């Protein structure tokens with residue numbers, strides 16, 4: 163039996179087994195009390211920061227729930243989505259719809275067949291008329307703006323930005339790549355040429371993205387020099403509720419480069435891990451000064467490149483868009499999240515440990531359940547093997563036409579079910595709120 167996704171609050175709960183007679187009346191009830199303890203707060207370390215980002219927990223927290231139930235891995239080139247638990251979020255209907263993610267990079271091939279369905283355009287701008295129709299200060303900026311060359315040409319002549327875009331919002335179809343937020347829109351803001359760019363271009367790109375409707379900004383770029391212009395632009399983005407996600411850098415350093423290092427105040431810094439969640443050797447580490455640093459897949463990532471192509475790339479540049487995609491999923495579930503709240507949720511829900519095993523005890527008929535991850539909500543027959551459920555008579559006038567063996571149900575539910583011939587169900591109730599929140603028939607109980 164898996165309790166993941168039931169969104170039980172921390173505290174005391176009861177598991178009820180209800181037996182019915184052939185007429186459908188309650189004949190007997192067994193109660194098992196247990197308590198849920200809150201998950202341990204993620205601890206920070208100087209290597210991996212708060213650890214691997216967890217979309218299922220982060221998006222669930224964004225809507226006031228604990229986490230979402232695990233789903234089957236997609237496998238293949240989608241291992242990165244699996245590792246960050248994006249399919250668990252998709253299964254709940256959150257796909258990034260309505261969210262705009264600005265890609266501040268080398269441009270984006272917005273004609274790519276696996277991207278063009280998810281490209282943001284400036285609907286208030288008429289292309290090719292030489293006028294700034296929407297009065298935002300940029301002429302003919304239908305497909306974003308090119309701050310590097312100071313024109314409206316935002317196609318990608320390098321490949322880097324198109325690869326990043328595919329990880330964020332590659333179209334979910336039967337080919338290529340599926341983005342982490344596959345219904346989000348990509349805004350191409352070109353701030354890099356093929357040989358890099360300036361901090362003034364980056365700062366201008368941030369402000370453009372914020373002022374033109376981006377909800378999330380991905381910056382798979384950086385240097386080892388601080389920039390007061392970028393710092394001020396990051397503060398501006400945060401003040402407008404826009405979340406900036408920044409690659410930590412690939413210099414094997416003990417702390418992130420800039421602007422990712424500014425994640426001590428604004429935005430999120432992202433380091434890279436491989437498919438086994440091992441830190442990539444090239445990835446800059448989190449550093450001893452705690453900042454909003456998490457890790458994401460960044461080794462041999464499959465995504466789009468210009469000309470309807472695909473390739474594998476590695477770098478914290480590939481890790482950041484996984485996190486930008488997760489943030490887009492969070493915002494598609496709850497548009498009111500602030501930068502600081504997103505930082506809080508992302509870091510608190512990230513995790514690098516093993517899934518916690520159950521801790522049970524039979525004192526006072528309670529069991530302690532450690533809820534760090536969705537798996538931790540699983541209750542199996544062994545969980546209650548040492549406990550003796552107590553019999554509760556709901557209605558004293560009921561005649562127990564059939565009975566079941568006291569103490570046997572949780573020790574061996576399969577035998578218990580086989581030993582009885584009438585319809586049964588398990589009801590899970592909160593002690594604070596006796597409303598039944600789950601009915602399980604025999605089939606479910608056996609899972």
Ligand SMILES: [Ca+2]
Pocket residue numbers: 287293294295296297298299300301302303
């Ligand atoms: Ca314009």
Ligand SMILES: [Ca+2]
Pocket residue numbers: 287288289290291292293294295301302303
């Ligand atoms: Ca125009």
Ligand SMILES: [Ca+2]
Pocket residue numbers: 276332333334335336337338339340
């Ligand atoms: Ca695709």
